[in-house]
Amino acid sequence: MNKKLFALLSLLAIASLALAACGAPAATEAPAEEAPTASQVEVFSWWTGGGEAAGLDAMQVVFKAANPDIEFINAAVAGGAGTNARAVLATRLQAGDPPDSWQGHAGQELIGTYVAASQIEPLNDLYESEGWLEVMPETLIPLISQDGNIYSVPVNIHRANVLWYNPGLLEANGVEVPTTMDEWFAAMDTLKAAGVQPLALGEQWTKMHLLETVLLGSLGPDAYNGLWTGETDWSSPEVTAALENYAKALTYANEDSASLSWQDAAQLVVNGDAAFNVMGDWAEGYFRELGKTPNTDYGWAATPGSGGVFQFLSDSFVLAVGAPHRDAAIAWLKTAGSKEGQEAFNPVKGSICARTDCDKSLFGEYLQSAMEDWATNTVVGSLTHGVVANDSWKTEIDTALGLFIADGNIETFQSALVAACASSGPCK
Amino acid sequence: MQIDKDRFLNILFISPSILAVFIFVYAFIGWSARVSFSKWKGLTADYTWNSINNYLEIFADPRFHVDIRNTLIFTGVFVIGSILLGFLLAVMLDQGLKGEGFFRSLFLFPMAISYIVTGVVWRWLMNPAMTGSRVTGFNILFQNLGLDFLANTWYNTPIWGMASIALAAIWQMSGYTMALYLAGLRSIPQELREAAQIDGANELQIYRHIMLPLLAPVTLSALIILGHMSLKVFDLIVAVAGKQLPLDVPAIYMWQVTFDGLFYGKGAAIGMILLISVAVLIIPYIRYTLKTEAQQ
Numbered sequence: 001m002n003k004k005l006f007a008l009l010s011l012l013a014i015a016s017l018a019l020a021a022c023g024a025p026a027a028t029e030a031p032a033e034e035a036p037t038a039s040q041v042e043v044f045s046w047w048t049g050g051g052e053a054a055g056l057d058a059m060q061v062v063f064k065a066a067n068p069d070i071e072f073i074n075a076a077v078a079g080g081a082g083t084n085a086r087a088v089l090a091t092r093l094q095a096g097d098p099p100d101s102w103q104g105h106a107g108q109e110l111i112g113t114y115v116a117a118s119q120i121e122p123l124n125d126l127y128e129s130e131g132w133l134e135v136m137p138e139t140l141i142p143l144i145s146q147d148g149n150i151y152s153v154p155v156n157i158h159r160a161n162v163l164w165y166n167p168g169l170l171e172a173n174g175v176e177v178p179t180t181m182d183e184w185f186a187a188m189d190t191l192k193a194a195g196v197q198p199l200a201l202g203e204q205w206t207k208m209h210l211l212e213t214v215l216l217g218s219l220g221p222d223a224y225n226g227l228w229t230g231e232t233d234w235s236s237p238e239v240t241a242a243l244e245n246y247a248k249a250l251t252y253a254n255e256d257s258a259s260l261s262w263q264d265a266a267q268l269v270v271n272g273d274a275a276f277n278v279m280g281d282w283a284e285g286y287f288r289e290l291g292k293t294p295n296t297d298y299g300w301a302a303t304p305g306s307g308g309v310f311q312f313l314s315d316s317f318v319l320a321v322g323a324p325h326r327d328a329a330i331a332w333l334k335t336a337g338s339k340e341g342q343e344a345f346n347p348v349k350g351s352i353c354a355r356t357d358c359d360k361s362l363f364g365e366y367l368q369s370a371m372e373d374w375a376t377n378t379v380v381g382s383l384t385h386g387v388v389a390n391d392s393w394k395t396e397i398d399t400a401l402g403l404f405i406a407d408g409n410i411e412t413f414q415s416a417l418v419a420a421c422a423s424s425g426p427c428k
Numbered sequence: 429m430q431i432d433k434d435r436f437l438n439i440l441f442i443s444p445s446i447l448a449v450f451i452f453v454y455a456f457i458g459w460s461a462r463v464s465f466s467k468w469k470g471l472t473a474d475y476t477w478n479s480i481n482n483y484l485e486i487f488a489d490p491r492f493h494v495d496i497r498n499t500l501i502f503t504g505v506f507v508i509g510s511i512l513l514g515f516l517l518a519v520m521l522d523q524g525l526k527g528e529g530f531f532r533s534l535f536l537f538p539m540a541i542s543y544i545v546t547g548v549v550w551r552w553l554m555n556p557a558m559t560g561s562r563v564t565g566f567n568i569l570f571q572n573l574g575l576d577f578l579a580n581t582w583y584n585t586p587i588w589g590m591a592s593i594a595l596a597a598i599w600q601m602s603g604y605t606m607a608l609y610l611a612g613l614r615s616i617p618q619e620l621r622e623a624a625q626i627d628g629a630n631e632l633q634i635y636r637h638i639m640l641p642l643l644a645p646v647t648l649s650a651l652i653i654l655g656h657m658s659l660k661v662f663d664l665i666v667a668v669a670g671k672q673l674p675l676d677v678p679a680i681y682m683w684q685v686t687f688d689g690l691f692y693g694k695g696a697a698i699g700m701i702l703l704i705s706v707a708v709l710i711i712p713y714i715r716y717t718l719k720t721e722a723q724q
Contacts, residue, residue, distance in 0.1 A: 087687060090471055113690065117471040204672045256557045258584050258672050264562075273561065392469060395689030399491050402673025406494070406586070 040071035041328035045103035046085035048078040055349035062344045063335040070328045098320035100329035105386030106144045106154045106316035112390020120318040122149035135355045139379040152316035153337045156351035159281045160382040161213045161303040161311035169275045177301050184304040188252045191275050200274035201253035202265035210278050212383040217305025218242035221378045228388040230426035234418040270297050284366045285350035294365045310377040313385035396420035464696035482697035495678045498590045503658040505594035514605025522613045535603035547667020550596035554582035605650050612646035652713045656706050
């Protein structure tokens with residue numbers, strides 16, 4: 001055995017470890033040195049596939065046309081709903097290496113996480129200089145603000161409170177599209193008696209999605225908003241009644257819900273295996289993918305009790321505190337909020353513009369109706385998709401909901417919701 | 429002089445791995461322990477002393493009670509099932525049948541697959557739909573064979589759903605236990621068996637009074653290895669059933685509370701509880717093995 005060779009190799013190993021240790025900080029400092037040139041902008045997102053990636057590309061073309069001298073760096077990390085991307089982003093932020101701008105769900109998911117850690121800047125000046133306050137719904141602004149500061153630029157809008165139904169099944173059983181909770185339950189009783197599966201439901205997050213629409217439909221928009229600002233008491237009898245409605249709605253659902261994805265559940269409706277499904281309007285894009293026709297294979301309405309209310313969620317972009325290329329990042333945000341940028345992005349992604357002045361002819365039948373509602377309805381935020389509650393609060397609600405689904409005890413569910421609001425929400 | 433030089437070289441050789449293990453294992457355990465006693469919540473690190481409140485909160489948490497129940501069910505079914513099945517397979521292979529090598533590989537192959545792959549396959553096999561167009565996997569097989577009474581909701585069954593996830597784990601790991609037992613059986617001298625036969629013992633008595641006692645160390649190893657795996661199980665469950673509360677275990681809770689909910693202090697505390705529970709199982713075993721090795 002050659003001892004000298006071994007010694008040499010191990011010395012090499014030690015040296016390389018030491019070098020690696022010295023190397024790491026140097027690498028993270030590198031982007032900061034390039035800052036003064038301002039010739040590039042790094043935009044971080046989880047849009048790596050499908051309509052989302054295509055939409056980002058389309059918006060990038062608009063950005064290039066307006067800013068030919070700025071290089072656009074697309075720092076997208078794969079993974080649905082951003083689970084991986086957010087972990088990568090958290091690591092970069094803790095290492096003091098923020099991207100110039102990143103994507104996040106508008107509202108408390110961004111505010112509760114990044115504003116609390118002083119990592120994103122308020123954008124009120126930009127909203128004023130670009131005139132966005134005039135073209136975005138008035139009721140939207142408080143939902144994406146904290147203490148009067150607006151923190152992100154919404155690019156697209158999805159609607160959460162949509163009741164999808166199978167028109168053929170409803171007609172065959174003489175059921176009208178329900179507009180109130182009681183009508184809905186009566187309709188589902190009729191369907192159940194006729195041997196039709198009344199409600200299609202999927203895995204746990206789709207149950208939270210159903211919960212937020214039932215809360216909205218039972219409490220109305222003002223009391224619903226109050227839940228998230230601390231003005232509505234979570235322990236009130238009104239909330240108890242809403243939770244009872246929710247428990248009742250669950251009894252109409254398919255028994256294998258826990259093993260179905262949202263696609264599986266939504267598909268039951270267009271295939272005629274179930275009458276109703278409550279899902280966000282990305283389901284419409286999925287129905288089109290399946291080759292189904294609006295108004296014959298599927299119909300839509302606001303979820304029972306939420307007519308005239310638009311429960312929204314939105315992808316939006318922020319400005320990093322200490323952005324390496326601040327001016328370029330602001331130029332990017334101007335594109336993201338512009339009519340051209342949003343008209344390029346949304347038809348491809350299958351969502352509507354956050355602005356109310358987009359050209360309707362670019363969009364399909366369902367989206368046109370959503371655009372009308374967006375411009376005229378009262379806007380409230382979604383819980384499941386990050387608008388109204390911060391991540392910690394949402395996780396606590398998710399745990400309480402999971403326990404409720406297992407044991408069905410409304411009283412413990414409500415007291416867990418009261419406790420969650422006190423520990424991570426605004427309730428004291 | 430020569431000895432000193434040798435010792436110096438020895439230390440030099442192992443120093444990179446000692447350094448790496450110290451930093452990446454023990455330093456991080458220490459750091460996690462510190463975080464578990466802090467009030468850290470949100471993206472910014474916060475080391476404010478929180479005493480043992482995170483631990484108290486976790487032990488009072490109804491979700492953690494579900495986790496403990498699920499872990500116990502999973503561990504029980506998985507460990508007992510794998511050991512029984514593994515032992516049975518080993519005994520059958522030990523009878524000197526034709527094509528032993530083929531069967532040995534066949535039973536061992538599942539071990540080469542990752543839990544994620546096993547999970548995806550068994551998710552489909554154990555599809556909980558009982559009726560209608562969504563029935564697949566075992567349930568449709570039972571239907572076609574006229575064994576309808578065997579069809580069930582698998583991992584959606586309340587409380588015992590966890591046992592069906594353990595089935596997938598048994599499928600994967602029983603080949604490994606078989607290999608352990610087969611090696612154990614082969615190391616038992618033929619003379620012992622012959623002597624027993626001459627004394628008039630039947631097959632059952634030979635296994636009961638000769639083989640099993642001699643295989644006790646193998647059983648202990650299998651128990652420890654399978655036991656600590658089942659305490660840490662995460663990927664298999666997520667692949668079969670996603671993250672849903674009825675099938676929650678401490679590892680999944682830790683992941684959600686830390687990375688979805690940003691409760692870093694609480695997440696670290698769950699991590700420490702997991703570490704301690706695994707250590708309780710492993711450390712006596714390591715000490716026992718080191719002692720017996722030293723004696724030999």
